[in-house]
Each structure stands twice: as C-alpha cells, then as structure tokens.
Amino acid sequence: MTVNRQWIYARKPNGQIGAGNFDLKEAAVPKAAEGEVVVRSTMLQFDAASRAWMQGQTYRSQLNPGDVMAGRGIGEVIESKADGFAAGDMVMSDIGWQTHAALPARQVQKLDKSVAPELHLSVYGITGLTAYFGLLDVGRPRPGETVLVSAAAGAVGVLVGQIAKLMGCRAVGTASDDAKCKWLVDDVGFDAAVNYRQGNLNANLKAACPRGVDVYFDNTGGDVLGAALSRMNMWGRVACCGAVANYDTATPSPGPAGVPGFLVTKRIRMEGFVVMDFFNRQREALLQIKSWVDDGKLKPVVDIVEGFEKMPETLVGMFAGKNRGKLLVRV
C-alpha cells in the first residue's frame, strides 16, 4: 500500500541548520475533496529563503515545528475533483516536502508536458523570473555597465550573469570557492568571478570590476554587500533579492557600514523586491526567456539530487554552497 512520506520541520535551528531539524514521517495518502486535486510529487525544489521561513515571518507566514516542511515542486495528478485537471496532468504547486498532497485547484498550475520538469522549476519558474525582473526592472543595467551578482553559482545568480551579458554588460560574480569561480568564467560565460572567502575581498573586487560596479544584484547581504557598496559607481543600483548570509543563523550580523553614507555620496538606489509583485508581467518575461533558451543564449543550470530521503541533507548542502544552479530533488 502506498503511503505519503513527509519531512516534518521538527525542531527550530539554533544557529546553522542541520539534517536533525527534520523528521521523516509516514501518513495516509490524502483523498481529494471537492475542488481539489491529489498530486504525487516527482521533483521538489530548494530555496535559500526556506531557511528564513523557519526563522520568522517573511513574505510568507512563518513555519512552525510540526509542520510539513514547505517548498514548491512538480507532481503528477493522481486524482482530480476539480474542473480542468485530470489524472496524468503535470502540475506545479507549493506541494511541501512530501510525496503526496491534496491541493485546492486554485493553488495548482498546469504545466506543458513537453518541457522538462527541471526547466519548469528553474529557468521558466520563480528562479528565472526573479533573475529577469530583479536585474532588468530593479537593477536597470545599460550596455557597457558592470553588473555584479553575489551567490553567482546559485540558481538565480547563474541566470543574472548570463542576462547581464545579453544586455551588453560586464558580468562579475562572487562565489564561495575557486572551482565555482573557474566554472562561472569558463563554462557559464561570466567575465570574472571572485572567491569572497579568499584573500582581500575589496582588492579582488576592484581587480574584477576595474570600472566599478553599476548594478549589484544582492542575493546575500553581509560582507559582499558591504564591499559592493564601496566599489559602486555614482548612480549605482542595488537590487536586493535576498540575504542568504543572514538566513542560516539565529544571530544576523549588522548591516554594512556604508549604509547610509555611501548611498548619499554616490546617490545609490537600493531597492528590495519580491518576484510575486511582477507576476502580472510573467508572460512577457517567459516569452523573452524562452527565446533566449531556444537560441542557446541562456543556459539553464540545474543540479538534481536523486531521492526524497535526501531532502534535509541537500538543503544543508545548499547553505554550505555545494550546488551549482537550481538545486532539485527527484522524488
């Protein structure tokens, strides 16, 4: 008999997250109520923000110990009591870390089965839209400018750098080890990459950005944000996408000393955004992204781990900087 395997967010992390913060549980496979579909997960994704959901309220409500761990994913409809859905459909939703979920149809999005699930969850999903709108609408790069992105080997960063190149900019990334930096330049097409854990960050950033930084796409906050602000040109823009440097800790560090001093003297605009706010322009973005991908100009980058049982250790590995591109688990 099939069961619903679930990873429960069991214990609040005290400092860095560990696999011990989660418990594996078995429950009955749910039945669809009126207006619902039951989905069997096939691929689940990881977000840096999931660590923040465990810590407090963000753009979504806080997770509490005992809850099924939250997360988006793709699955196959195995039972439908909702108009427009039938068994066999490929769908995307906030499934959570579980093999089965009963979901209200309005929270479920039907997908094109001719596209691989890992692309729906990366370049054509939240990740791609975040890179697109964050860079183009918040950062507003102009040809010839320098775009710096932190966590450049991560899901969003690896797309930001490529889109920056497509805009005619110099693309520079930061990452946590030399191998990732080499890969960003040799394989992904960045102009330069800086290992922020090695040597003098300010000096290395200066060498990588000889004409300064015009747009900084900030996935991390912390030291890289501070160094970026000091390297920023007049009228620079900082697109604040996330603060992963402060997610995996119970004691966030203070903000960069350059705030607000550098903002005033260099007239910097620093603006936070959440991709949901741009969903009314999803179609425009996806058309553009699809045309870049079809033309081979934008390479999707995914990192697929096999096995639902590996969910916790995979999330922990993400905070240790192990993944390249969008991190996914095949259930």
Add this chain to the structure above:
Amino acid sequence: MTVNRQWIYARKPNGQIGAGNFDLKEAAVPKAAEGEVVVRSTMLQFDAASRAWMQGQTYRSQLNPGDVMAGRGIGEVIESKADGFAAGDMVMSDIGWQTHAALPARQVQKLDKSVAPELHLSVYGITGLTAYFGLLDVGRPRPGETVLVSAAAGAVGVLVGQIAKLMGCRAVGTASDDAKCKWLVDDVGFDAAVNYRQGNLNANLKAACPRGVDVYFDNTGGDVLGAALSRMNMWGRVACCGAVANYDTATPSPGPAGVPGFLVTKRIRMEGFVVMDFFNRQREALLQIKSWVDDGKLKPVVDIVEGFEKMPETLVGMFAGKNRGKLLVRV
C-alpha cells in the same frame, strides 16, 4: 587697517569635534584678479556635512589641516573685476570661514536684497531645496501617508515636516530632547515627535506612527534608521539625505541590521541624493516654496548666533543638538 580674519581647520578631529580643531588667523584682505569679486562676509552658515568634509572625501573634496574651513555664506561685494557685479551687491558663495574672500564670478550668485540673508541661507537656499526635492522627488509621499524625519528640529528636518503636512501626510519627527519635541508639535506643527535618546525607541516610534511609516527622510543614519526600517510599511521609501550620526566620529558604527532583510520583505526603496543633482529644477522649487512662505504655510526657522569669533563653538553646539532650524552666524 582692515584684515581678513580666518578660521583655519588646523587639526583633524580624533573622535568628536571640538573648538580646538580650529585656529583663528589674520591675513591681508585679498584684491580682485580679473574676473573676480572680493566679498566681505555678513552671514555664514553651518552644515552637518562639514564634519564629513573633515573626515574624508564626500561629494566635495576633502578638507586638509591648514585650509580655511569651508562653508557657504552671504556677503557684500566690496570690489569687482567681473562683469555683472558691483560694489554693494549682496551675493552668496562658498566663502569659507573668513571675513573676506576673493572669488571667481562664476562661483558667486547675486541675491535679491529685498529678502533677508537668513532666508536666502535657509528656506530659499540649499536647506529648502534639500527638503523639497528629497521629500517630494525621492520620498514621494502621498496624501494620508506617514512621513517620519530624523533630526526634525534641524535645518532641513523642520522644513520636511512642514512640507509633509502640506502634502496631506502625518508628520512625525525625531529629536534629541523633550523640549525640542514639544516645540516641534506645539510650534512647528508636527503631529508627533519622539525623543530618540529616551526610553524604548521602537515602542515610542510605534506609538507616534500607529499606521507605520511610509516615507522616512533620513538625516542621521544610525539607530533611528534601524528603528524606522522596522516600522516601515510595505513599499516604503527612505530618502537618504545624510548620516549625521556617523559624521562626528572617527569610528562610524555598522549599518542597520535590517539592511538588506527588511528591504526585501517589505520592498523598500532606499535612495541617496545630493541636492546639487536637482539644481536644474531650482526655479520650480523656489516658486513653490516662496508661495508657501508668502501664504504663511511654511515657516522659515533660523537660529542666528552673533559674532564671527563664535564659529567653532557654534559648530560644536550643532553636533550637540543645540540649534533649532538653520544655524547661522552673523559676522
């Protein structure tokens, strides 16, 4: 024989500024070269930013020990070798802390003698333009919103609060003592004022801004910026005008912990500006400001100290929060 008395920036402050950082010197009254005017100062102004000029490079070049202390002021032309200027003209320029200066005509602005010099140096000068453009163009308040301004009893703050009221907003200020807070509410017309040095800043700010903060006009940085970010509404805007909390020290404090976290979750735009960038729209601003002043809707607030010899102690007093409105010395 008349001499040129000059306050020299003699020694770099090590921590807080003191009168001992300046030396009084006498020099010959300069003669005008071709294209220059010689001005006898009548009223000199103080800027919080002057402390930053002494510390490092900002939007103007750094001051070095031995230089005449920098600062704007008004004077009377006593000799002219420049077209368009004649003895007796009232002019404004970067005169510096001295009783006489020879200035290239292109750096000198002729003033309307029917307007009092203290108004040229406050509401119709950089101070008024800073409040106007910073609040309206960077902060962009809408009727019914709450505008918070730090250093509200200062030269710019006292105008920001009044303009916020004219825009149909709730105006709230912070200041460094209860007497100034009472004065802001009773005499200037703020809806509420918070003494940031007394009690729990977060709780007091919450009480003063029951519907949160939509626009924060930041003159200070530091703790007030941190508290404002945590009280900010979704889509809030921070107009970064200055960082006076970090000027009068050799060891600036770190930035607020809410950067970049709050910026992301609340989609906050934080933007630095320097008033010079808006000078192409000076006429528009001055027309509007003049009409408000003439109608009695915007009250100029100036604090005039008598005597050139008091320049250093007056500047020190400004950092101790002694002035209300624009601080000026009558030479």
